[in-house]
Amino acid sequence: MDYSLVTEVYEKIEGTTKRLEMTDYLVDLLKKTPKEVIDKVVYLTQGKIYPDYVGIELGIAERLALRAVAKVAGRKEEEVEGDLERTGDLGETAQNFLEKRRQVSFFRKPLTVERVYQTLDRMARAVGEGSMDLKVNLLAGLLADATPKEAKYIVRTVTGKLRLGIADMTILDALAIAYGRGKDARDVIERAYNISSDLGKVAKALAEGGLEAIKGFHVSVGNPIRPMLAERLSSPAEILEKLGGRCIAEYKYDGERIQAHKSGGSVILFSRRLENITGQYPDAVELIRDHVRAEDAIIEAECVAVNIDTGEMMPFQELMHRRRKYDIEKAAKEYPVSLFAFDALYIDGKDLTLEPYPVRHKILEEIIEQNDRFQIAKYLIVDNADDLERFFEEAVEAGCEGLVCKSLNNDAVYQAGARGWLWIKYKRDYKSEMTDTVDLVVVGAFYGRGKRAGTYGALLLAAYDHDNDTFETVCKCGSGFTDEDLQNLPKMLDPYRISHKHPRVDSNLEADVFFLPKMVIEVIGAEITLSPIHTCAKDLIRKGSGLAIRFPRFTGRYRTDKSAEDSTRVDEIIEMYKRQLKKIEAE
Ligand code: ATP
Numbered sequence: 001m002d003y004s005l006v007t008e009v010y011e012k013i014e015g016t017t018k019r020l021e022m023t024d025y026l027v028d029l030l031k032k033t034p035k036e037v038i039d040k041v042v043y044l045t046q047g048k049i050y051p052d053y054v055g056i057e058l059g060i061a062e063r064l065a066l067r068a069v070a071k072v073a074g075r076k077e078e079e080v081e082g083d084l085e086r087t088g089d090l091g092e093t094a095q096n097f098l099e100k101r102r103q104v105s106f107f108r109k110p111l112t113v114e115r116v117y118q119t120l121d122r123m124a125r126a127v128g129e130g131s132m133d134l135k136v137n138l139l140a141g142l143l144a145d146a147t148p149k150e151a152k153y154i155v156r157t158v159t160g161k162l163r164l165g166i167a168d169m170t171i172l173d174a175l176a177i178a179y180g181r182g183k184d185a186r187d188v189i190e191r192a193y194n195i196s197s198d199l200g201k202v203a204k205a206l207a208e209g210g211l212e213a214i215k216g217f218h219v220s221v222g223n224p225i226r227p228m229l230a231e232r233l234s235s236p237a238e239i240l241e242k243l244g245g246r247c248i249a250e251y252k253y254d255g256e257r258i259q260a261h262k263s264g265g266s267v268i269l270f271s272r273r274l275e276n277i278t279g280q281y282p283d284a285v286e287l288i289r290d291h292v293r294a295e296d297a298i299i300e301a302e303c304v305a306v307n308i309d310t311g312e313m314m315p316f317q318e319l320m321h322r323r324r325k326y327d328i329e330k331a332a333k334e335y336p337v338s339l340f341a342f343d344a345l346y347i348d349g350k351d352l353t354l355e356p357y358p359v360r361h362k363i364l365e366e367i368i369e370q371n372d373r374f375q376i377a378k379y380l381i382v383d384n385a386d387d388l389e390r391f392f393e394e395a396v397e398a399g400c401e402g403l404v405c406k407s408l409n410n411d412a413v414y415q416a417g418a419r420g421w422l423w424i425k426y427k428r429d430y431k432s433e434m435t436d437t438v439d440l441v442v443v444g445a446f447y448g449r450g451k452r453a454g455t456y457g458a459l460l461l462a463a464y465d466h467d468n469d470t471f472e473t474v475c476k477c478g479s480g481f482t483d484e485d486l487q488n489l490p491k492m493l494d495p496y497r498i499s500h501k502h503p504r505v506d507s508n509l510e511a512d513v514f515f516l517p518k519m520v521i522e523v524i525g526a527e528i529t530l531s532p533i534h535t536c537a538k539d540l541i542r543k544g545s546g547l548a549i550r551f552p553r554f555t556g557r558y559r560t561d562k563s564a565e566d567s568t569r570v571d572e573i574i575e576m577y578k579r580q581l582k583k584i585e586a587e
Helices: 003-017 018-030 035-045 062-073 077-087 090-099 112-125 131-145 146-159 168-179 182-196 199-216 236-242 282-291 316-323 325-334 355-367 387-397 483-496 570-587
Strands: 230-231 245-251 256-263 265-270 296-306 337-347 373-375 377-381 402-407 421-425 438-447 457-465 470-477 513-515 518-522 527-531 545-550 552-556
Touching: 003 035, 003 146, 003 421, 018 035, 018 402, 035 112, 035 199, 035 265, 035 316, 062 077, 062 131, 062 316, 077 182, 090 146, 112 131, 112 146, 131 146, 146 182, 168 182, 168 199, 168 402, 236 245, 236 387, 236 421, 245 337, 245 421, 256 282, 256 316, 265 282, 282 296, 282 325, 282 337, 282 373, 296 316, 296 355, 337 355, 355 402, 377 387, 387 402, 387 527, 387 545, 438 470, 438 483, 438 570, 457 483, 457 570, 483 513, 483 552, 527 570, 545 570
Parallel strands: 230 421, 337 373, 470 545
Antiparallel strands: 245 377, 245 402, 256 265, 256 296, 296 337, 402 421, 438 457, 438 513, 438 518, 457 470, 518 552, 527 545
């Protein structure tokens, strides 16, 4: 296919301001395109050579492209640069210079789509020593045979500035008009795209086999599925009503969503935006390879950094270390991720995306060999607002953002690529910061694991209830301790160790060790939240709930100057909670 047929359409598209006209031009182009190259035309039209998830990007530095233009035009680079300053678009500059080209080869071979595509592909894949020169030469080779107009679009494409602004949905519309009839066709084509994330593949299947081929489209390992997303409501009652009075509520972990594709011993991880992020999570790859009992599988999970010694979930920011290539190994050791799986989309040849959620969930439970670091997202099947609210508080306190409530109905399929009402998220609408530190009493401790074996992994901390002369728990704190603190803590606490919970301590948690309420330490947290577990201010704000400090951290200060009775009082924590709410309302 002549490349000029494609660039003619680009020109028309650039000249219109109407979406419908743009679609019409695309339809014309797709109809004219032979089926063997339709995938390539689709990629090129979006300024790509592959679907995004492949991770091979076009794009050479403008400086290199400029060199190729100068070379082909027989001009000095400075001259081209001068014109570029005027136009601000190297594509237009290339067109200008090629129009004035001094020598035009006699043997100009008309450019074909195949040749343009192959050359761009070679350019994108060139790496290492000499690759810059190779790229310039390849581009110059193309430009030498290009018409000025073709040169404009080639230069824009390779520098990542094609910018025709053709969205995926516009191409789907055009495909449906060119090859299908009516809205049904559009839906079928869109679904094929949603489960493959590859417009070129969809276009080719459609051109070669018609709608029948598209209907036969299935998910396949290696092709990421566009993620299903959740709607949002702000009260348990509304959520239950929307989901038919009953739903499965799951912790909404605050990490990174991954879609894991396993084929035998090899695993690929895709991000929420379907980028290949396998390299960032060697630890997650291992968990999936070793603990998913299926030869081939596609599952979804939230990846969360966890403090291995205390089992505490870390805030989402902790995963940012995984973005830097050189720190990954270190980060994976320090804070390995845990996986919380929440969906199964494909298992051993069976596409599960059209199965209702209860079926997918059951299969998920069957195929995952759970352990400390790889679990099914914590869930509860609920049919009343109180239980839902309590489960929500529990989730928030555990370090989660809230809940995702999912439909248990028969029509609860996996809606790839859509934000719908089959999943409803329930999060707090605010983020607030705890500004003051608090001084809390150590009333218990939990044994550490891993690096912290032999010491304590976390301390159980309480505030003082002046009226009842009791100590009420507000958090489990395992962060902020230095190695030295950890070594010293058992010794420091030993004099207070007792065999059972002290009668003045009010705790629902069964610690490994209990102490006389004596030692006071300073702690700062992210915020104060309602809690179904902790006893601080129990029933005072909401029936059945207490208050807890979220993401608590030892500041390094042992308050030896304070007695347990001088520690932060329960009524002060209530005050802090209320002030926090006011601050949020004011914002
Ligand atoms: P948000 O910023 O709220 O995460 P989002 O647009 O990324 O929004 P939504 O679909 O609205 O995504 O919310 C669901 C997100 O929550 C998922 O993308 C996923 O990353 C995360 N998540 C955590 N736990 C679960 C779970 N149990 N089930 C589904 N999604 C979960």
